[in-house]
């Protein structure tokens with residue numbers, strides 16, 4: 001199997017952490033986004049959305065979308081379990097993961113496309129008001145997470161799961177590339193971050 005990746009891109013990082021947790025041997029292919037390789041006709045056949053990551057199976061079939069790729073990998077390599085063991089746990093982990101994707105990742109994305117790095121690429125007309133609003137949403141979401149982590153050690157339930165991987169990659173990208181680092185006063189959030197960042201698999 002091959003994973004289409006680009007160094008520093010946060011969604012492929014989610015999958016790379018997942019692969020490392022499962023100790024899977026998957027070839028990493030550099031899809032050079034700076035050269036537009038993710039928009040070529042050949043790549044659009046792998047993922048019509050023109051985005052990475054994409055997992056290509058040995059028979060050539062392709063799976064786009066980080067969460068779907070991770071779900072596939074969990075199905076073919078069930079241990080360590082990262083998606084939940086019983087129906088409630090599976091649903092709860094997915095719910096928490098969706099909250100992070102829809103309520104945090106989406107806002108970080110808005111701040112990113114309206115931020116200075118994308119401005120320099122000249123790809124989109126910037127909307128400063130949109131960035132100001134999404135920055136505020138992200139900061140509020142960090143505060144909510146801090147409150148939640150006062151009582152819980154992990155994002156979903158009582159153990160490390162795919163939802164922790166989704167949150168870590170979102171925060172690390174926001175801090176490094178969008179100037180949205182959680183405030184130092186958010187001690188519970190930082191305690192969680194340190195705990196997850198100390199896992200060897202997250203060093204990718």
Ligand SMILES: N[C@@H](CCC(=O)N[C@@H](CS)C(=O)NCC(=O)O)C(=O)O
Pocket residue numbers: 009010011012038050051052053064065066067
């Ligand atoms: N929902 C997708 C998001 C994928 C995504 O946005 N990938 C970024 C890189 S982190 C990308 O390819 N951006 C290029 C573009 O949107 O044109 C997933 O979870 O995989």
